[in-house]
Structure formats: structure tokens, C-alpha cells
Amino acid sequence: MATAxxxxxxxxxxxxxxxxxxxxxxxxxxxxxxxEDQRFTPEPALPRSEVAPDVLFDRAEIVDCAERLYRRAxxxxxxxxxxxxxxxxxxxxxLGHVVDExxxxxxxxxxxxxxxxxxxxxEEGKNRAVMLRLEAQNALCxxxxxxxxxxxxxxx
Numbered sequence: 001m002a003t004a005x006x007x008x009x010x011x012x013x014x015x016x017x018x019x020x021x022x023x024x025x026x027x028x029x030x031x032x033x034x035x036e037d038q039r040f041t042p043e044p045a046l047p048r049s050e051v052a053p054d055v056l057f058d059r060a061e062i063v064d065c066a067e068r069l070y071r072r073a074x075x076x077x078x079x080x081x082x083x084x085x086x087x088x089x090x091x092x093x094x095l096g097h098v099v100d101e102x103x104x105x106x107x108x109x110x111x112x113x114x115x116x117x118x119x120x121x122x123e124e125g126k127n128r129a130v131m132l133r134l135e136a137q138n139a140l141c142x143x144x145x146x147x148x149x150x151x152x153x154x155x156x
Contacts, residue, residue: 062143069136073129080125081118088117
């Protein structure tokens with residue numbers, strides 16, 4: 001099975017050509033040195049009759065859970081933006097009062113503080129919401145994989 005550098009080697013099981021750097025053939029044979037070649041066989045899945053009903057995917061529940069995660073992510077962004085605006089308003093207004101006691105300065109500094117605080121709060125909210133959105137995407141991806149697997153099983 002050894003070949004010269006850059007040549008293809010033929011799988012002894014299925015006869016497919018494989019690059020000499022391949023570790024495994026598409027048929028599942030792991031390449032080694034002579035006697036070490038082993039066929040890869042995945043563990044068989046449990047038949048559906050042996051899987052507890054509460055373990056099987058509930059499509060509606062997963063979609064509902066993903067929607068709740070997205071709503072929660074959006075609520076976090078909104079909440080932290082609002083907190084940032086309020087803290088910026090109070091902080092800016094206080095700074096405006098210290099710098100100049102006129103109402104115009106207090107309002108100007110308060111408005112600037114609210115804008116900066118709102119921007120910082122929104123970015124922090126988006127950063128925290130990423131994990132919730134990722135969790136929702138993961139659940140939906142797993143659901144789609146289960147649906148595709150079911151279609152494959154039904155089609156065969």
C-alpha cells in the first residue's frame with residue numbers, strides 16, 4: 001500500500017483512489033501500515049422503540065424555546081440601552097451642574113451623557129445577547145438535523 005510521494009493509493013477494500021496523505025478512505029477504512037488498517041464502524045443508534053418518548057425531539061417545543069431565547073436577547077439589549085441612557089443622563093447632568101450651574105449646561109451635558117451611555121449600554125446588551133442567540137441557533141440546527149435524519153430514514 002506504500003506509494004511514492006504525491007501518488008494516489010488504492011483502497012484495498014473498495015478500490016477507490018486516495019491521496020497518499022489520506023488517513024481514511026470514504027468507505028471507512030483507516031489507513032495504517034499494513035496490518036494496522038482498520039475499518040471504521042460507528043456505534044449503531046438505538047431503535048426508536050428503545051428511546052424514551054420524552055427524549056425524542058418535540059419540534060414545537062424547540063421552536064418555542066428558540067423564540068423565547070430571541071425575545072430574551074432583545075429584552076437584554078433594550079434594558080441595557082435604557083439603563084445606559086438613564087445613567088448617562090444623570091452622570092452628564094451632574095457633570096454639567098458641576099461645570100456650570102446654568103440649566104442649559106446641565107441639559108447639554110445630560111443629553112451628551114444619555115447618548116454616550118445609551119450607545120455603551122446597547123453595545124453591552126448586544127454582547128450579552130450573542131450567547132442567547134447562539135443557543136437558539138444551536139437548538140434550531142439540531143432540530144433541522146433531526147428532521148433531515150427522519151427524512152433520510154423514511155426515504156430509505
